[in-house]
Amino acid sequence: MKGLAMKRINEIGWIEKDKPSCGPTDAIIRPLAIAPCTSDVHTVWEGAIGDRHDLILGHEAVGVVDEVGDQVKVFKKGDRVIVPAITPDWGSDAAQRGFSSQTNAPLGGWKFSNDKDGSMAEYFHVNEADFNLAYLPDEMTPEDACMMVDMWSTGFMGAENANIPLGGNVAVLGIGAVGLSAILGAKLQGAARIFAVGTRPVSVKVAKEYGATDIISYKDGDTGEQIKAATNGEGVDAVIVAGGGPDILIDAVNCARPGSVVSNINYFGAGDTLPIPRVAWGFGMADIDIHTGLCPGGRTRMEQLTALALTGRGDPGKLITHRFEGLENLEEALLLMKDKPKDLIKPVVIIDD
Numbered sequence: 001m002k003g004l005a006m007k008r009i010n011e012i013g014w015i016e017k018d019k020p021s022c023g024p025t026d027a028i029i030r031p032l033a034i035a036p037c038t039s040d041v042h043t044v045w046e047g048a049i050g051d052r053h054d055l056i057l058g059h060e061a062v063g064v065v066d067e068v069g070d071q072v073k074v075f076k077k078g079d080r081v082i083v084p085a086i087t088p089d090w091g092s093d094a095a096q097r098g099f100s101s102q103t104n105a106p107l108g109g110w111k112f113s114n115d116k117d118g119s120m121a122e123y124f125h126v127n128e129a130d131f132n133l134a135y136l137p138d139e140m141t142p143e144d145a146c147m148m149v150d151m152w153s154t155g156f157m158g159a160e161n162a163n164i165p166l167g168g169n170v171a172v173l174g175i176g177a178v179g180l181s182a183i184l185g186a187k188l189q190g191a192a193r194i195f196a197v198g199t200r201p202v203s204v205k206v207a208k209e210y211g212a213t214d215i216i217s218y219k220d221g222d223t224g225e226q227i228k229a230a231t232n233g234e235g236v237d238a239v240i241v242a243g244g245g246p247d248i249l250i251d252a253v254n255c256a257r258p259g260s261v262v263s264n265i266n267y268f269g270a271g272d273t274l275p276i277p278r279v280a281w282g283f284g285m286a287d288i289d290i291h292t293g294l295c296p297g298g299r300t301r302m303e304q305l306t307a308l309a310l311t312g313r314g315d316p317g318k319l320i321t322h323r324f325e326g327l328e329n330l331e332e333a334l335l336l337m338k339d340k341p342k343d344l345i346k347p348v349v350i351i352d353d
């Protein structure tokens with residue numbers, strides 16, 4: 001089969017590999033929709049997780065079951081399924097402690113395009129299929145569902161981890177697909193004012209549709225000062241970090257009031273350490289928590305996100321700005337994600353059934 005791979009840091013290309021084999025609890029999936037991710041960009045062009053050779057990229061996909069192992073009970077060949085970006089080992093110690101994305105090692109639930117081939121291929125492998133797949137409902141297109149497997153799951157987690165009080169104020173730093181999903185998550189968690197920090201007009205439009213009440217441009221001045229000025233000098237009850245470079249935690253803490261949570265979902269692709277502002281953080285004593293998390297996976301999570309979409313709580317398809325038809329266009333879609341033109345939120349590649 002062919003797949004789009006990271007050949008080494010800074011280089012991608014199509015390669016040929018054997019179709020993956022299916023263990024007793026696994027499934028082999030043929031993709032129907034695949035989305036590239038900013039995380040693929042960090043991985044290839046920043047070398048963020050180290051070098052990889054001929055590793056097939058991609059972790060956001062929806063597809064058809066091509067094969068299941070003999071111990072798989074829930075799914076069968078031909079089922080249309082949503083595949084979470086994160087596919088934990090559900091029996092692991094970390095999963096049993098409630099941190100399923102960190103199974104066996106830090107970020108251990110992140111297997112696709114990290115420690116095994118990802119979904120940008122004719123076929124890909126899923127471990128523990130009964131726990132790591134969910135049915136794609138007939139009412140949902142594969143490309144819309146594809147926006148939930150990482151973007152919604154991660155963005156909503158950003159809001160869940162932020163401990164937002166009902167009626168509290170939230171700042172979301174970064175309004176790409178992840179930050180936009182965090183805005184919707186914050187709204188669903190009961191936030192009152194939601195400050196969206198970003199500049200791309202396409203994102204600003206969706207930010208308002210997803211529930212942002214105020215738009216702030218980090219290019220118009222210091223983000224913390226702008227948020228403080230808009231909140232009577234107080235700062236917000238929760239800050240969700242979904243973009244920006246190594247200094248973004250400075251802005252985040254500057255936006256936060258005592259007792260708040262800075263919920264980071266950003267993937268810091270470079271640098272050894274990240275600065276936190278000492279004085280704004282109360283010299284380390286301001287009751288401002290910095291929380292981190294990797295996208296939640298699992299069947300139940302996908303079923304819950306699907307339920308939100310089907311009950312009209314939000315439309316995942318709003319994140320899609322660019323649609324391609326055919327696996328061969330994956331490279332163009334991924335390069336688009338790298339170059340981030342002004343009219344882009346999220347590209348998706350649709351593959352015929």
Ligand code: NDP
Pocket residue numbers: 037038039042150154173174175176177178179197198199200203218223242243244245248251264265266267268293294295340345
């Ligand atoms: P995008 O690059 O599409 O969006 C980044 C956003 O950050 C843009 O809105 C950009 O603004 C904004 N931004 C840039 N600089 C600043 C700044 N100084 N202050 C505030 N905002 C700023 O990224 P994605 O939405 O695709 O992904 C966001 C991050 O989430 C990435 O690092 C990605 O790897 C990570 N991620 C993490 C996951 C997890 O499990 N924790 C899972 C998936 C992704 P502008 O409008 O000007 O472009």
Ligand code: ZN
Pocket residue numbers: 036037038039059060085150151
């Ligand atoms: Zn992703």
